[in-house]
Amino acid sequence: MGAEVYHRGPYPQYSRYVDSRVNKIKGKWKSGINKDLTIKRLQRRSFMKKKVEDYIYELEQLIELADQEKDKYLFQDPAYEIMDEIEELGNAFDFVEPIFLLVERSPDIDFGGPGPFGSFLEKFYRNGYEDILVKSLQRKPKKYTIFLLERLCNDESNPKREEYCTLLDSLKK
Structure with a gap:
């Protein structure tokens, strides 16, 4: 040439x-x-x-492994690294709903308090995260999503706090 x-x-x-x-x-x-x-x-x-589905699949595999081995750290430790990768992408908010859907279909493992998911999701607090959490709770409440709702109720400056606390009370019955 x-x-x-x-x-x-x-x-x-x-x-x-x-x-x-x-x-x-x-x-x-x-x-x-x-x-x-x-x-x-x-x-x-x-x-x-890498697509949203690829990351979700990776996380799903980690959840299954942690559930089988009864070791929460088999999920939590690598999940922090994956969530860091996701944060570096320009479309991180696109992962909020798929993560909730993943939690809904997953076994009740210890996701952490707040853990890799909570730390990531709460970065979108007051930017749409709360509405997606409420929809998830309406579809299929899980221990972890109820825990995230409790954290919303703890924020006394949140204008929707009363609404969240009412939902929390109805879920605990």
Whole structure:
């Protein structure tokens, strides 16, 4: 592949520059090092392409393992790392409802207090998290979601506190 392939438009003076860059790249290519860097770059790209479902599936596997082995830390420790990854994504709020759905269909393991989920979810407090929590409780109340509702009731400055406490009372009956 010559420099003429890289030449764009009516600027032939840049062809020599491109040709010299191509030769420098060819001369600096070291198969072991550059191959490793390429693999790392591709791994980063695949990390970026990970979907909500992929993360939820990973978390679901951890929950199953923790339930089978009766060891909450088999879920909690790796889940903190996964939640940190999710927070770095630009669409972290998109994970709020899928996490509640995951809790609803999961066995009642010790998710922590508040644990990796609670720490993540409560970052969206007063930004839509509460409504999604209430919907989850209306669909299928779980020990963990009731615990999160209790935390909402503890906030005396919350304008919906009374509504949350009424819901909590009805769930505890």
